[in-house]
Amino acid sequence: MEFLELARKRRSLRSYKPDPVENEKLEYVLECARWAPSWKNLQCWRFIVVEDPQQKEAITTAFSEKNPGRKALNQAPLIIVLCAVPSESEIWEGKDYMMLDAGLAMEHLILAAAEQGLGTCWQGLFSEAKVKEILNVPEDVRVLAMTPLGYPAEERNPRPRKELSQIAFKGTWGEKL
Numbered sequence: 023m024e025f026l027e028l029a030r031k032r033r034s035l036r037s038y039k040p041d042p043v044e045n046e047k048l049e050y051v052l053e054c055a056r057w058a059p060s061w062k063n064l065q066c067w068r069f070i071v072v073e074d075p076q077q078k079e080a081i082t083t084a085f086s087e088k089n090p091g092r093k094a095l096n097q098a099p100l101i102i103v104l105c106a107v108p109s110e111s112e113i114w115e116g117k118d119y120m121m122l123d124a125g126l127a128m129e130h131l132i133l134a135a136a137e138q139g140l141g142t143c144w145q146g147l148f149s150e151a152k153v154k155e156i157l158n159v160p161e162d163v164r165v166l167a168m169t170p171l172g173y174p175a176e177e178r179n180p181r182p183r184k185e186l187s188q189i190a191f192k193g194t195w196g197e198k199l
């Protein structure tokens with residue numbers, strides 16, 4: 023599959039079949055995350071794979087009922103939780119490279135999942151404190167995001183994106199490409 027096709031195919035999916043994710047596929051998506059680039063190659067990211075139904079149920083309590091992604095966390099056979107170790111990254115001129123690096127690794131994982139026919143959905147809106155307690159995450163480690171991982175029970179067309187002319191300039195800010 024060409025990269026553009028993959029990038030367009032990936033959607034945030036919120037409905038899942040109960041079918042398990044093969045171990046090889048799980049390892050494959052994690053391996054793809056491992057090869058993400060990072061600030062000074064510090065690789066601050068960590069992933070927790072959650073499979074236990076009780077743990078998954080507990081995680082949903084860290085989400086507001088209003089979060090449309092909440093129910094998918096219980097439905098999908100796995101949740102992948104994205105953590106990051108701040109001491110393994112740096113903030114430079116106010117830019118927190120941990121956020122970039124962890125995001126890159128997660129997006130590698132998410133695109134690899136789409137390539138394998140698996141669904142995902144970035145989840146950012148939850149109580150970090152609650153998730154840390156449930157998963158026994160150390161005080162000095164951040165829980166940044168998570169995604170359900172499983173075979174999707176829905177297909178969705180791409181959501182609209184801004185035009186290239188709105189987001190890409192030539193030479194100086196605002197100049198037409």
Ligand SMILES: Cc1cc2nc3c(=O)[nH]c(=O)nc-3n(C[C@H](O)[C@H](O)[C@H](O)COP(=O)(O)O)c2cc1C
Binds near residue numbers: 143147
């Ligand atoms: C950092 C981040 C956090 C997000 N948090 C949530 C969330 O808490 N709940 C949810 O349902 N979707 C969440 N999303 C999914 C976005 O709503 C979605 O990516 C966006 O609407 C574009 O749709 P698409 O991913 O299907 O292309 C999040 C996405 C990102 C990148």
